Amino acid sequence: MIKIKIYNVTALATNCCLLTDEKTGTMAVSDPGDKSEALIADIESNGGKLAYVMLTHGHYDHIGYAKQLAKMFDAKIVCGKATNEFLSRPELNLSAKHGLKLEPFESDIQLDDGDFFNLGETEIKYITTPGHTSGCGCYIFDETIICGDTLFRQSYGRTDLPTGNDEKMIQSLKKLKDINGDYTCIPGHGQLTSLEYERNYNYIMRRV
Secondary structure, three states: OEEEEEEEEOOOOEEEEEEEEOOOOOEEEEOOOOOOHHHHHHHHHOOOOEEEEEOOOOOHHHHOOHHHHHHHHOOEEEEEHHHHHHHHOHHHHOOOOOOOOOOOOOOOEEEOOOOEEEEOOEEEEEEEOOOOOOOOEEEEEOOEEEEEOOEEOOEEOOOOOOOOOHHHHHHHHHHHHOOOOOOEEEEOEOOOEEHHHHHHHOHHHHHO
16 A cells, blocks of 8 residues: 655646555655655655656656656656657757756656556556647556546646647546546646546546
């Protein structure tokens, strides 16, 4: 089982998660879009056993502090294969559009759809969910889905940015809808939701 703590980082209030495997104390962080002193302090106070920095997609507000955090704790950066190029291309990660300087970097582990990896004794599954970008993906463990900017409460990620695609977004939302059971869903921004709630109240999920 994984314990979750959420930090709002960046001016866009990105949901950055600290995941801690309860049996081993091994940790991972998802989508560190900016530096969080509180997050760093919590990692250090729990022994600094940060194994992974997990990225749902490659926009600057989700990757902005990934390289620094990984270097600080000797962690590996994990993302989907299609996200890796975003990490080094300012026109894709949108740092150029917003006049930001983001040093290019690469991930250490690149995942395919359906791949698994372990955080301590907890298995995490990665699935691809393109639409917001070509590289979007979700991480599934226990009864939780970290869904980045694919799924929001009664909404979904915008598709009018580079590599965004309406049809792929619809397919990705159907893919989430078809997962068996109910899950707590942690979006990239905003209020948490659940898969069953979205099946009932999300406009796209209701019609696919």
